[in-house]
Amino acid sequence: xxxxxxxxxxxxxxxxxxxxxxxxxxxxxxxxxxxxxxxxxxxxxxxxxxxxxxxxxxxxxxxxxxxxxxxxxxxxxxxxxxxxxxxxxxxxxxxxxxxxxxxxxxxxxxxxxxxxxxxxxxxxxxxxxxxxxxxxxxxxxxxxxxxxxxxxxxxxxxxxxxxxxxxxxxxxxxxxxxxxxxxxxxxxxxxxxxxxxxxxxxxxxxxxxxxxxxxxxxxxxxxxxxxxxxxxxxxxxxxxxxxxxxxxxxxxxxxxxxxxxxxxxxxxxxxxxxxxxxxxxxxxxxxxxxxxxxxxxxxxxxxxxxxxxxxxxxxxxxxxxxxxxxxxxxxxxxxxxxxxxxxxxxxxxxxxxxxxxxxxxxxxxxxxxxxxxxxxxxxxxxxxxxxxxxxxxxxxxxxxxxxxxxxxxxxxxxxxxxxxxxxxxxxxxxxxxxxxxxxxxxxxxxxxxxxxxxxxxxxxxxxxxxxxxxxxxxxxxxxxxxxxxxxxxxxxxxxxxxxxxxxxxxxxxxxxxxxxxxxxxxxxxxxxxxxxxxxxxxxxxxxxxxxxxxxxxxxxxxxxxxxxxxxxxxxxxxxxxxxxxxxxxxxxxxxxxxxxxxxxxxxxxxxxxxxxxxxxxxxxxxxxxxxxxxxxxxxxxxxxxxxxxxxxxxxxxxxxxxxxxxxxxxxxxxxxxxxxxxxxxxxx
Amino acid sequence: xxxxxxxxxxxxxxxxxxxxxxxxxxxxxxxxxxxxxxxxxxxxxxxxxxxxxxxxxxxxxxxxxxxxxxxxxxxxxxxxxxxxxxxxxxxxxxxxxxxxxxxxxxx
Numbered sequence: 094x095x096x097x098x099x100x101x102x103x104x105x106x107x108x109x110x111x112x113x114x115x116x117x118x119x120x121x122x123x124x125x126x127x128x129x130x131x132x133x134x135x136x137x138x139x140x141x142x143x144x145x146x147x148x149x150x151x152x153x154x155x156x157x158x159x160x161x162x163x164x165x166x167x168x169x170x171x172x173x174x175x176x177x178x179x180x181x182x183x184x185x186x187x188x189x190x191x192x193x194x195x196x197x198x199x200x201x202x203x204x205x206x207x208x209x210x211x212x213x214x215x216x217x218x219x220x221x222x223x224x225x226x227x228x229x230x231x232x233x234x235x236x237x238x239x240x241x242x243x244x245x246x247x248x249x250x251x252x253x254x255x256x257x258x259x260x261x262x263x264x265x266x267x268x269x270x271x272x273x274x275x276x277x278x279x280x281x282x283x284x285x286x287x288x289x290x291x292x293x294x295x296x297x298x299x300x301x302x303x304x305x306x307x308x309x310x311x312x313x314x315x316x317x318x319x320x321x322x323x324x325x326x327x328x329x330x331x332x333x334x335x336x337x338x339x340x341x342x343x344x345x346x347x348x349x350x351x352x353x354x355x356x357x358x359x360x361x362x363x364x365x366x367x368x369x370x371x372x373x374x375x376x377x378x379x380x381x382x383x384x385x386x387x388x389x390x391x392x393x394x395x396x397x398x399x400x401x402x403x404x405x406x407x408x409x410x411x412x413x414x415x416x417x418x419x420x421x422x423x424x425x426x427x428x429x430x431x432x433x434x435x436x437x438x439x440x441x442x443x444x445x446x447x448x449x450x451x452x453x454x455x456x457x458x459x460x461x462x463x464x465x466x467x468x469x470x471x472x473x474x475x476x477x478x479x480x481x482x483x484x485x486x487x488x489x490x491x492x493x494x495x496x497x498x499x500x501x502x503x504x505x506x507x508x509x510x511x512x513x514x515x516x517x518x519x520x521x522x523x524x525x526x527x528x529x530x531x532x533x534x535x536x537x538x539x540x541x542x543x544x545x546x547x548x549x550x551x552x553x554x555x556x557x558x559x560x561x562x563x564x565x566x567x568x569x570x571x572x573x574x575x576x577x578x579x580x581x582x583x584x585x586x587x588x589x590x591x592x593x594x595x596x597x598x599x600x601x602x603x604x605x606x607x608x609x610x611x612x613x614x615x616x617x618x619x620x621x622x623x624x625x626x627x628x629x630x631x632x633x634x635x636x637x638x639x640x641x642x643x644x645x646x647x648x649x650x651x652x653x654x655x656x657x658x659x660x661x662x663x664x665x666x667x668x669x670x671x672x673x674x675x676x677x678x679x680x681x682x683x684x685x686x687x688x689x690x691x692x693x694x695x696x697x698x699x700x701x702x703x704x705x706x707x708x709x710x711x712x713x714x715x716x717x718x719x720x721x722x723x724x725x726x727x728x729x730x731x732x733x734x735x736x737x738x739x740x741x742x743x744x745x746x747x748x749x750x751x752x753x754x755x756x757x758x759x760x761x762x763x764x765x766x767x768x769x770x771x772x773x774x775x776x777x
Numbered sequence: 778x779x780x781x782x783x784x785x786x787x788x789x790x791x792x793x794x795x796x797x798x799x800x801x802x803x804x805x806x807x808x809x810x811x812x813x814x815x816x817x818x819x820x821x822x823x824x825x826x827x828x829x830x831x832x833x834x835x836x837x838x839x840x841x842x843x844x845x846x847x848x849x850x851x852x853x854x855x856x857x858x859x860x861x862x863x864x865x866x867x868x869x870x871x872x873x874x875x876x877x878x879x880x881x882x883x884x
Binding site: 753754755756757760761764 | 797800801802809876877879880
């Protein structure tokens with residue numbers, strides 16, 4: 094496997110190159126085969142890698158590293174810095190690879206149906222393949238800088254794909270917004286990276302040769318002994334700065350604002366971004382650097398709090414949105430909050446677990462929504478309804494995902510979410526009461542999730558169709574190329590929980606055992622019978638909350654459909670606050686964008702008036718001065734020269750007449766001269 | 778009746794002036810040649826007159842004036858022959874004998 098590892102990211106890259114360069118030459122069918130085929134091959138290779146790792150009997154040895162070539166090598170007096178392009182296959186990266194290529198392949202396949210007939214299909218698949226490549230590079234890179242390359246790569250691809258229909262200004266803007274917000278986060282990430290490098294370099298006396306993860310882990314002791322900056326330890330600084338990058342990529346407070354707009358891109362792209370790539374980057378990065386974060390408990394606590402806050406906050410916004418994809422986008426933000434909560438309380442495995450199950454059901458939800466949009470040609474849920482009769486496959490698979498995300502046992506979302514709740518409740522955070530509070534927030538989020546998902550289901554699939562007659566006549570089930578991925582994802586959403594069964598069942602937690610060599614054992618669930626009873630209790634509570642949420646949704650949107658409106662009128666202020674997403678975009682606009690624009694305007698003004706003025710004044714003075722100089726040169730110097738020449742010329746012209754060639758003139762002058770001579774002689 | 782030297786010189790200077798005037802004002806080359814002849818005649822007349830009136834003062838001056846006059850007449854004849862040849866050759870080249878037109882030699 095060690096020799097073929099590079100093929101996993103390289104295959105989609107080759108696909109991107111071929112489809113991108115030959116997109117006008119190749120027929121669509123070939124483009125589909127290349128784009129899907131490369132991702133499928135990468136999936137097969139990932140599976141081979143997975144089996145290879147499993148065959149290594151000693152879990153601690155489950156690691157394959159392939160070094161391709163030396164990327165950077167700098168040697169100077171005090172040490173050397175060398176960086177390799179190396180890929181690392183370990184339980185963590187192989188899990189992510191399987192999700193990216195597996196779910197990614199299904200999304201590629203689905204796109205064949207969804208994008209059929211689009212004039213830029215070739216470009217679309219090239220971008221999608223490139224996205225897969227960048228994400229795989231991020232996951233497989235063996236050092237932090239290579240991870241950063243992939244990190245930036247997914248940022249670029251998200252920009253390209255969100256703004257895919259760039260002729261529509263609103264969609265192009267959404268792409269730019271995603272890109273710029275991510276740049277803000279990436280700046281933090283980069284500063285963290287540089288700080289880490291500087292500290293390591295400083296501490297190790299220049300012996301640190303690269304940013305490899307194993308090396309970082311070994312050097313952690315050095316980092317811990319570093320001088321604190323402004324009273325905060327260096328590890329915490331690095332952890333927090335890198336986390337800023339994660340808030341951008343993984344859409345956490347405060348940099349989540351790009352994700353809801355990101356649904357401007359084609360729906361499979363939304364599924365790809367929300368499920369298998371991009372937003373999982375932050376979660377993966379923290380899991381990858383878990384040793385660093387474990388050494389910074391304050392940073393971890395902050396991540397947990399921010400995660401829980403994001404989860405609850407986004408869930409409240411999702412309650413009021415009318416755009417089907419927007420609801421799902423906020424639900425993604427909310428679910429990502431769960432993942433960060435898990436990582437924040439030290440349950441890195443659980444975060445990855447939820448990442449995987451979430452990838453299944455969120456991809457399914459988005460692809461289902463895409464299927465619905467494909468039929469209705471509208472995103473607005475107010476114009477849907479009763480679609481279960483027209484699209485049975487989409488309906489059934491969507492219901493699976495709905496039950497999974499709402500946390501109904503035994504669907505996959507239930508298992509992973511409850512592991513998070515359990516981890517939060519039993520966590521040993523710096524503040525003892527913080528765990529239960531986080532748990533409560535997460536529980537509330539679970540109830541809200543069930544509620545808004547029920548609302549989405551009711552508005553979309555239940556009741557009567559509320560769109561136009563014309564739309565109703567065109568309603569149809571999507572082609573098999575779209576429904577097959579839905580069915581596969583539905584099966585995964587249903588059964589995905591098997592890989593991480595809770596401790597009280599006394600069945601092996603496959604994922605936790607598999608990831609243990611990389612991420613360490615679960616911090617929870619190993620405390621004996623007492624905690625098993627507690628775990629069951631928490632399970633029951635969360636299930637009850639989820640069912641209550643669904644019941645409330647069903648009551649509100651099926652039994653009493655006019656009640657939500659009355660509630661909205663009753664609590665109109667709260668409703669409007671939620672509908673407008675807490676006015677955060679407006680606040681950003683007022684706090685950052687407008688002052689910046691003002692600064693830009695001022696700078697422009699300054700440039701125009703002061704700098705240009707100075708330049709123009711100088712030029713004016715120069716012009717005047719040179720005019721004087723020129724005048725002097727022209728009139729005085731040239732005048733002198735020309736004057737002399739003129740005088741000579743004029744005299745020449747006069748003297749010329751003396752030599753007229755006329756004999757008589759000569760003779761006349763001779764006579765005149767004689768006469769003068771005579772007179773002179775006579776007089777003197 | 779005896780004529781004084783002054784009257785001869787007066788005639789001579791009149792002849793000279795008329796000749797000179799002709800030379801300076803005429804455009805016709807032949808006329809100019811004729812003017813030159815007048816000037817030469819004025820000179821010859823002077824020689825003859827001085828020769829005649831200065832004989833009493835100095836014996837040795839006898840006849841020398843007349844000889845000069847004969848030379849002048851010979852030289853004038855030769856000169857006219859040469860000049861006429863030049864004028865004729867000019868005419869054959871330029872189809873004119875107007876001296877104003879003869880400017881090829883000017884600088």
